[in-house]
Each structure stands twice: as structure tokens, then as C-alpha cells.
Amino acid sequence: MSDAAPTVANPLLVSTVVSLAAFMEVLDTTIANVALSHIAGSLGASSEESTWVITSYLVANGIVLPLSGWLSALMGRKRFFIFCILGFTLTSFICGISNSLGMLIVARLLQGLAGGGLQPMQQAIIKDSFPPEKLGMAFAITGITTVLAPILGPLLGGYITDSYSWRWIFFINVPVGLLAAFLVKLMVQDPPSAQKQNIGSVDYIGLGLVAIGLGALQIVLDKGQQEDWFDSSFIVFFAAIAAIGLILAVFWLLEQKNPIVKLRLFAIPSFGMPCIMIFFVGFALYSSATILPMLVQANFGYDATLSGLVLSPGGIVTLFMMPVAGRLVTVIQSKYLISFGMLVTALGMWAAGLVTPETDYYTFVLVRILQVIGLPFLFVPASTLAFSKISPENSNDASAIVSLMRNLGGSIGIALVTNQLIHSQQAEQANLVQHLTAADPGYSSTLAAYTQIFINMGVPASQAATDAMGKIYQELLHQASILAYRDAYNFVALVCVVLGIIALFMPGNPLKKKNAPAAAH
Incomplete structure (x- = not known):
């Protein structure tokens, strides 16, 4: 029998409540x-000094993400989740x-x-709220938070x-956070595996190294990039x-024996x-969402x-595509959906x-x-497959690692x-x-x-x-910039194509039997 949370509320309602808090946190990354x-x-402050507003958040968030499974065991998952929500809400007010x-x-x-534990705990709570045969739909819900929040962040x-x-x-985080904490307190219950555990002594060495x-x-x-990479002693040191x-x-x-991050x-x-x-x-979501606004602001x-x-x-x-991927994952092997998603994403990067x-807004x-239309076919099947053989006792630790991998992929x-x-722009x-020589007919005529x-x-x-040469050089810089963005997107496209091929060699996963009776509601 699955060690799931007691049924005190509709799983979709529980998922919506815990996703509200996680959405708020992911939104604040962008x-x-x-x-x-x-x-x-x-x-x-100077523009360079102000970037530490972003860096300080990402550093702290990255440290807590892999530790959230251990912290959940130390405090109990529900208590830790509420603590993170209230801590995030209070510190948001102090920021303001x-x-x-x-x-x-x-x-x-x-x-x-404070916010580092919200993503993995959201994922673990949703995973334990749904029966195994509905994990695809569960991760479609977490995918909405993961994919939509970074996209809406810059706009909002x-x-x-x-x-x-x-x-x-x-x-704006203050009322949202208070409402989320109240609803989580009201609706979420911990299964036995997610309650406070006796973890023994604290592994300070492991904690410090991580x-x-x-x-x-x-x-x-x-x-x-700001410090010119390894030409900077600051970057070399860190x-x-x-x-x-x-x-x-x-x-x-x-x-x-009981590590704070279960690498095994x-x-x-x-x-x-x-x-x-x-x-x-x-990698694909965050990098493409970063350079497209740069492209249209710098060149258009x-x-x-x-x-x-x-x-x-x-x-x-x-x-709208997340629920579609959530349903398909029960009837099509995850590895085929992942491969399809990678290739569609590669096509979008190439485009x-x-x-x-002359490209306009609608294009x-x-x-x-x-x-991004292929991303649901990446995230939902990959998450479903990742948790398909994870025991309830390891849900929190697995969720912490998955969230860390996704965020690290974005940063890298x-x-x-x-x-x-930048290198392509120079090249x-x-x-x-x-081509700016008198021997070039195109240059001479222009x-x-x-x-x-x-x-x-x-x-x-x-x-x-002289003015004509200046005008031509301005156009050259404009064209070089657009070509550099093409090269950057082609780089991401190549990575996705390679991974689309590799995905075909991933392990299979059990599918819903065609003649199986419908699950009870």
C-alpha cells in the first residue's frame, strides 16, 4: 500500500494551494x-553593485535546495513548508x-x-497526494509552476x-504568502514518511561542504560574464x-550512513x-528566456x-499543454515523449x-x-520517470535533487x-x-x-x-548582433538535438493497461 497523505482534501486543491507558494518563490528568481x-x-548604487540583489538570492537559494529534504526530516515536511512560506513572506516585506x-x-x-525549500516541498507534497498511476498529471501541475513563473517574472x-x-x-508576496500559509495549514497533512524524524547528530561537515x-x-x-570569467582573480578564486x-x-x-543529500x-x-x-x-528554459528579451531590446x-x-x-x-503531457505519459513511454520534446524545442531554438x-512582434x-511548446513533453515525462521508483521515504530528498538540477541547469x-x-558577436x-573594402561591389554600391x-x-x-561609412558601420554592428543571437540559439538547438537522441536510450516505464478499469475517484 502506498504511503500517501491521508485524504483530507481533493488532490487538485492541495496541489493548487502548495503551488501558490512555490509559484511566488520561482517568480522572484526573475x-x-x-x-x-x-x-x-x-x-x-551603481548598476554593477545592484546585481548583487540577484546574486545574493540565487546563492542562498542554491544552497538550501539540496538540503531541503534533510531539513524536512528534521522539522517535518508540513512544518518546514509553512516555515519557509512565512520566512519568505517576512523577508519579502523587509526587501520592500x-x-x-x-x-x-x-x-x-x-x-x-527561506524560499529554497518551497519548490522541492511543493513537488514532494503533490507527488504524495496522487496515486502512482496519476503521477503524470501531478507533475503537470508542478510543471505549470516551474515553466510559467520564470516566463511571467520579467513581464510582471x-x-x-x-x-x-x-x-x-x-x-505583493506578503498577502499571497499569508494566504498560502493559512491554506497549507488547513489542507495539507503529512504521511508518516514525511513527519518529523530522529536524524541523530547533524553532519556539519557535509552541510558546510555543500x-x-x-x-x-x-x-x-x-x-x-561581468568579471570576464577566468581573466578575473575573483572568479578564479571562487x-x-x-x-x-x-x-x-x-x-x-x-x-x-544518513547524508544530508542522498547522492545514492x-x-x-x-x-x-x-x-x-x-x-x-x-538549461533551455532559462537561457532562451534570458536572451530573447535581450535580442528584442538591443536590436529592435x-x-x-x-x-x-x-x-x-x-x-x-x-x-494548456501541461495537462496534455500529463495524460500522454500514461500511454506513451516517457523516453519517446522526452525525445519528441527535445526535438521540438531544438526546432524552436533554430527558428x-x-x-x-525586419522581423515583427508577432513573429x-x-x-x-x-x-516552449515542447517543454511540457520534457518536464512531465522526466519527472514522472524520475519518481517512478522512488519510495515515499525518499520523496523529499529526490524532490530536492530534482529542483537543484533544474535550477543549476538554468544558471549554467x-x-x-x-x-x-558575446564571443559570437566579436567573431x-x-x-x-x-567585406568593407573597395573591392567588394556590395559595399561600394551601398x-x-x-x-x-x-x-x-x-x-x-x-x-x-564619412557619414555614409558611419551609417554602414552601424548596420554592420546591428547585423553582427543578430547573427550572434542566431549562433547562440543554434548552440542550444544542437544541445537539444543530441539529448533528443540520448533520450531514446533511457529506461522504460510502466504504462496504463488498455483494458484496466478506470481508477476510482
Whole structure:
């Protein structure tokens, strides 16, 4: 008999309640990004200093994610979940009233620590609320939070900041958090496996190694591009700390009888391989959602709100596709759905490379829809397969690892793709400059045409030629930038194609029998 939570409420209702809190937390991973310039101006800080508002949150969040299973066992899952909601709500309020950058950074650090347990606990509670044959639908619900919140974050953040104040991107969490805590207290019950356990002595060494390793890694990923990667002694130092801390953590945790992070779960094939796929779900989702607004703002003159509106229709389509994927996972092998999802996502990334300087808003929306419409066929089957052989006793630990893999995939994806973007921009610019010679007929005719235009505008002939060359160079930079985004998206597309092929070799999963009687409700 499954160790599921006592039936005190409809599983869909329980899922909605716990997803409300998790949605709030995932939203805050991206909602502040578009408000940094406003925050810097309001608190008298530089743009570079203000980025620590993002980094501090991600570092703290990344540290707590893998530890949330252990913390849940220490406190009991429901109590820990409510503690995280209330902690996140309180620290959100402190963020909103911060009167200095230092105060805001500390508040964001505490907010990340409090919110780190919300995603994995949401996933574990939903997983234990549904019978095994309905896990696909359960993870379709968690997928809505995972995929939709990062997409809506920049749009909502831009609108609130432009229309009201950046402080309200934090204040809106207060009523939502209080309502979520009340409803969780009312509706959620812990199964025996999720109640407070006697975990013995605290593994301070494992705790320290995980915190130091993941914290340093997150700093490297978030600050690497800004600090010019390994040309910076700052990045080299934290990269070394991250490598040493994580390597020692792996060896230490594998030797412990009751480790704070159960790495041995990776030895289960049906868990380990889906975790890799979930890593790349985060890779594709976060990297593509980061560079598309950059593309339309830098090259097409979109503001923050309009660039957010490019992303939001894709989020709505994903919302409707999640239940479809949840139903298909019961009748089609997860590995085939994952492969299909990877290839559709690759197609969407490749399509983004076809944009031209004349591409309009509606084309960008269609491209974004194509990029994300395959994500439900990645997240839902991968999550269902990952938990298919996980016992209730390991639900919290498995959820913590899955959430960590997804978030790490997002951080690494953003770092790699933005780095690829900058290097491609330099390479494409150098390639185009080679054609700016008198021997090139296209350049010569364009230069002559622009020169004549400036002369017709009354500019002296000598100055007209100079202005014409400046105009051509501006267009060259514009074209080099668009080509660089094409290269970056093609890089993500290639990764997805390779993974789509690898997915075909994943373990199979049991499917619903055609003649099986319908499950009782």
C-alpha cells in the first residue's frame, strides 16, 4: 500500500494551494531582474553593485535546495513548508522597506534561504497526494509552476516597476504568502514518511561542504560574464572554492550512513537519467528566456514591458499543454515523449536564428511559442520517470535533487549561452568587417548610395562620405548582433538535438493497461 497523505482534501486543491507558494518563490528568481536600474537609482548604487540583489538570492537559494529534504526530516515536511512560506513572506516585506543596498542584499539573502525549500516541498507534497498511476498529471501541475513563473517574472516585474515602484515586486508576496500559509495549514497533512524524524547528530561537515561548494559555484555562474570569467582573480578564486568544496562534498556524502543529500539516488537508472534531462529543461528554459528579451531590446527597440509580452503568450500555451503531457505519459513511454520534446524545442531554438532586422512582434511571439511548446513533453515525462521508483521515504530528498538540477541547469545555461553570445558577436563583427573594402561591389554600391542620400540632405560631399561609412558601420554592428543571437540559439538547438537522441536510450516505464478499469475517484 502506498504511503500517501491521508485524504483530507481533493488532490487538485492541495496541489493548487502548495503551488501558490512555490509559484511566488520561482517568480522572484526573475521578477527583480528588470527592476535593477530602478533599484540602483533609488538606493544610490551603481548598476554593477545592484546585481548583487540577484546574486545574493540565487546563492542562498542554491544552497538550501539540496538540503531541503534533510531539513524536512528534521522539522517535518508540513512544518518546514509553512516555515519557509512565512520566512519568505517576512523577508519579502523587509526587501520592500529596505532603505539601502546593503539592507536589500541581506534581505534577499535571507529571502533565498527561506524560499529554497518551497519548490522541492511543493513537488514532494503533490507527488504524495496522487496515486502512482496519476503521477503524470501531478507533475503537470508542478510543471505549470516551474515553466510559467520564470516566463511571467520579467513581464510582471517590468509592469509593476514602471507603473508603481520596484518595492511592490516584493510587497505583493506578503498577502499571497499569508494566504498560502493559512491554506497549507488547513489542507495539507503529512504521511508518516514525511513527519518529523530522529536524524541523530547533524553532519556539519557535509552541510558546510555543500553550502560552500554550491554558494561559490553560483557566484561564479552569476558574476562570471561581468568579471570576464577566468581573466578575473575573483572568479578564479571562487571557481577553485566551488570545485574543491563540491568534490569533497561528493566523497564525504557517499560515505555517510544518513547524508544530508542522498547522492545514492543517482544510482537508480530511472532517477539519474531523468535528472540529467531535467537539468537541460532548466538549461533551455532559462537561457532562451534570458536572451530573447535581450535580442528584442538591443536590436529592435522594445522596452521591458513589450519584451515581456513577447514571452508571455508562450507561457500561456505551455499552461494548456501541461495537462496534455500529463495524460500522454500514461500511454506513451516517457523516453519517446522526452525525445519528441527535445526535438521540438531544438526546432524552436533554430527558428529564432532566422530572424532578420525586419522581423515583427508577432513573429517573435510565434518563435517563442515554438521554443516552449515542447517543454511540457520534457518536464512531465522526466519527472514522472524520475519518481517512478522512488519510495515515499525518499520523496523529499529526490524532490530536492530534482529542483537543484533544474535550477543549476538554468544558471549554467544562462552563463554558457550569454558567453557564447558575446564571443559570437566579436567573431561575426570581424567576419563582416572583412567585406568593407573597395573591392567588394556590395559595399561600394551601398557606400555610394548612402553618400548620395547625405548629399541630397545638404551635407558637404567630404562629410557625406564619412557619414555614409558611419551609417554602414552601424548596420554592420546591428547585423553582427543578430547573427550572434542566431549562433547562440543554434548552440542550444544542437544541445537539444543530441539529448533528443540520448533520450531514446533511457529506461522504460510502466504504462496504463488498455483494458484496466478506470481508477476510482
